[in-house]
Amino acid sequence: xxxxxxxxxxxxxxxxxxxxxxxxxxxxxxxxxxxxxxxxxxxxxxxxxxxxxxxxxxxxxxxxxxxxxxxxxxxxxxxxxxxxxxxxxxxxxxxxxxxxxxxxxxxxxxxxxxxxxxxxxxxxxxxxxxxxxxxxxxxxxxxxxxxxxxxxxxxxxxxxxxxxxxxxxxxxxxxxxxxxxxxxxxxxxxxxxxxxxxxxxxxxxxxxxxxxxxxxxxxxxxxxxxxxxxxxxxxxxxxxxxxxxxxxxxxxxxxxxxxxxxxxxxxxxxxxxxxxxxxxxxxxxxxxxxxxxxxxxxxxxxxxxxxxxxxxxxxxxxxx
Numbered sequence: 001x002x003x004x005x006x007x008x009x010x011x012x013x014x015x016x017x018x019x020x021x022x023x024x025x026x027x028x029x030x031x032x033x034x035x036x037x038x039x040x041x042x043x044x045x046x047x048x049x050x051x052x053x054x055x056x057x058x059x060x061x062x063x064x065x066x067x068x069x070x071x072x073x074x075x076x077x078x079x080x081x082x083x084x085x086x087x088x089x090x091x092x093x094x095x096x097x098x099x100x101x102x103x104x105x106x107x108x109x110x111x112x113x114x115x116x117x118x119x120x121x122x123x124x125x126x127x128x129x130x131x132x133x134x135x136x137x138x139x140x141x142x143x144x145x146x147x148x149x150x151x152x153x154x155x156x157x158x159x160x161x162x163x164x165x166x167x168x169x170x171x172x173x174x175x176x177x178x179x180x181x182x183x184x185x186x187x188x189x190x191x192x193x194x195x196x197x198x199x200x201x202x203x204x205x206x207x208x209x210x211x212x213x214x215x216x217x218x219x220x221x222x223x224x225x226x227x228x229x230x231x232x233x234x235x236x237x238x239x240x241x242x243x244x245x246x247x248x249x250x251x252x253x254x255x256x257x258x259x260x261x262x263x264x265x266x267x268x269x270x271x272x273x274x275x276x277x278x279x280x281x282x283x284x285x286x287x288x289x290x291x292x293x294x295x296x297x298x299x300x301x302x303x304x305x306x307x308x309x310x311x312x313x314x315x316x317x318x319x320x
Contacts, residue, residue, distance in 0.1 A: 088244065088275065091318035093200050096123035098170075102140070102177030106185070119193050119201055125186055126208065128175035135180040143172050184211050194234065199318065202238035203246060206231045228258045240310070242317045247272050255288070262288045263296055267303035274308055275317060 094116050101124050110118055128141060136142045148169070155165045187208055194201035210227050232253060238246035251268035254261045266288040269281040289297055311317065 088317045088319055091199060091320035093320060094120045096127060097121055100174055106182050115193060115196055122190055124174060125182060127171050128178050129183055131175050132180055132183050139180045141175050141178050143176055148172055197241060199238050199241050199243045202234045205234040225258060242314045243320060244275060244317055245320050263299050266300045267307060270304045271307045
């Protein structure tokens with residue numbers, strides 16, 4: 001009996017040893033085959049190959065441009081150099097006629113002279129606008145010698161510089177006898193020249209006062225704001241014709257004007273910085289964008305890119 005019991009215990013011990021050996025065999029990690037290991041190394045070299053990392057056809061690998069939030073101290077656009085294919089040229093401007101213009105018939109003159117000469121006449125007519133209140137009953141400006149003498153004496157008593165008094169005398173000599181109806185038509189006539197693509201006329205319309213509003217004390221605020229937006233429209237027209245002067249004026253008006261728009265102001269300053277890198281607007285842009293929300297900063301970048309793309313397509317840019 002004891003003999004069988006001993007045999008049974010030996011059998012159980014052998015069975016347990018076999019089970020443990022099987023478990024170790026199943027759980028012990030099997031080493032990779034040499035081919036699999038070589039494939040893994042090749043794959044690693046392939047993943048780090050520069051030719052794949054800079055593949056231009058992979059949109060996800062195109063480096064994204066940093067947002068304004070990440071470049072507050074130095075806006076991204078300021079680091080771009082001006083495009084070489086866009087040439088900044090000097091814009092030829094016209095000066096006002098210096099002679100008396102009272103005897104000029106506007107409609108006849110318009111038909112007989114070049115567009116530049118007609119604009120020269122309109123520039124002289126603009127200088128007569130401050131004297132519209134001195135029109136006679138016949139509808140012409142008439143500043144008497146006595147009135148001029150009184151004004152010059154007043155200048156002398158107030159210490160007004162001589163060159164200012166002399167300039168006033170020249171303007172009066174130019175404008176005496178000019179028809180008030182011509183001054184009232186000035187905006188319409190400058191618009192005619194601007195519609196021919198003349199940048200100087202567009203810039204003139206961006207600051208030309210409205211005679212109807214100037215002569216009315218009861219003009220509503222909404223009317224004045226509408227006229228201001230019309231002036232902004234002409235600045236935008238001049239910019240679209242390549243005027244960097246208009247671009248600058250738009251930036252300033254969006255920044256400090258009647259209807260401030262910090263998003264547009266920041267974008268226009270950045271575009272100006274792009275084409276005229278010698279001008280420093282980084283701090284101005286940083287001040288404008290510092291308190292902006294993320295979506296506003298994104299709008300600044302989007303507007304900047306669109307404006308540059310648009311102006312890059314122009315045949316020329318002008319320093320005026």
